[in-house]
Amino acid sequence: MKLTAEQRKEMIKKAIMCEQPERVPVISKAEPSYAIEYAGYDLKTALWDPEMIVKATDKMYTDIYCDAGGNMPRFPLIYKTNSSRAYVPREIDDFVQHPEVAGLEVDEYDKYIADPFKCIVDTVLPRLYPALVKDGMEGNLNILRAMIAENQMKSQYLSGMAAVEKKHEIINIRRGAIEAPFDFVADLLRGFTGISKDVRRDQGRLLAATEATLPLMYKLAKILNPNPGTIPFIFMPLHMPSYMRTKDFEKLYWPTFKKLICDLVADGYTIQIFFEKDWSRYYEYLQELPTGVIAYFEDDDLGVVKQKIGHKLCIMGNYPITMLRLNTKQECIDKAKEIVDKAAPGGGYLFCMDKSILDLSDAKPENLIAVSEFVHEYGVYK
Amino acid sequence: MEIKSELLKYWEDGKPAEGYKADEENIVKVPLHAVEDQLFAFIMGLMY
DSSP states (O other): OOOOHHHHHHHHHHHHTTOOOSBOOBBOOBOHHHHHHHTTOOHHHHHTOHHHHHHHHHHHHHHSOOSEEOOOOOOHHHHHHTTOSSSEEOTTTOOEEOOOOOOSOGGGHHHHHHOHHHHIIIIIHHHHOGGGGOTTHHHHHHHHHHHHHHHHHHHHHHHHHHHHHHHHTOEEOEEEEOOOHHHHIIIIIIHHHHHHHHHHHOHHHHHHHHHHHHHHHHHHHHHHSOSOSSSSEEEEEEOSGGGSOHHHIIIIIHHHHHHHHHHHHHTTOOEEEEEOSOOGGGHHHHTTSOBTEEEEESSSOHHHHHHHHTTTSEEEEOBOHHHHHHSOHHHHHHHHHHHHHHHOTTSOEEBOBSSOBOSTTTSOHHHHHHHHHHHHHHOBOO | OOOOOTTOOOOBTTBOOTTOOGGGHHHHHHHHHHHHHHHHHHHHHTTO
């Protein structure tokens, strides 16, 4: 049974607000790179051509059931023009990778805390994007090139995708992405190695840096997604907590993260938070988050999660994409049934994989098609 | 939760942008702020 865009939007909204919709919504986590390979296109060629990605997604949406999707590819043109050291197209196919980098030295924390945006421009960008600060007009021209490339790629992609979504009546549920303040300091400022040392040696300044970052993330959310509402939501992947001690998480990570989420939800936003790896140590904290959060889990058992936080937060995720790669169609369907049976009762649940599906080797299309169609047919609330 | 940065030139209350009078706020403030916002978002986009 094919649903209209309006029906899909309504059932997703109900699920997000922890109500019971008519069906379990099926959310696609197949990335553009998967769509490109599924459509039989060359990855490198298509990553440079947004119209090709749109055509590939059109084919994927024709063949593989979903109620909603939404993503933004990392276009190599953008990273070639800005000469990023933080995001680098790999030689074989220009799929963009993120190597370990550190844009801020430990003795520069005070400068960051005093005026984080200025410090990013003056200190961090020259290290991560050296072409943008070349002497004379060349640096200025490179900034313009980077802005033009970004505008060209993203506007072409978004307008094409809007037409495809309209054709298939699929809801684009995501608009904008931000980070938890601690993760922002960790990812490109201090790097995994640097932040791990700071947690042990310099908690005072690290905490002050996360507090200085909080208003930047709040402001960024409001610019990227200027109209608060249930959908489209703001995406926030969480990176560091599964590598932290609980006491460090409580002191350094949780306060600014919680305030950011609570303030944005109070402003009318919905936030999809990707709880990477295992979060079982932190369920007690998650109970303090408000309704309006979509809690997207990777490794956590949704039966346990439902019990701990399902009364308050919409939950999703945890379907292992490794099964789509390695198991039979029936085994994949059985796993989907097991997860839906645990997570769906009472509503407040969106069906989705445990992580993004990046390429054809991640998931056999016949298994993905079978699972998506099974959940759509089976996930009917009676 | 406002941010203040030496680099972002917003029209602050009681402090008109250079070259403009206080009573011109309703003409120029929103477009000026939109530019600063997009500049901020572009730079922050490089950090994600």
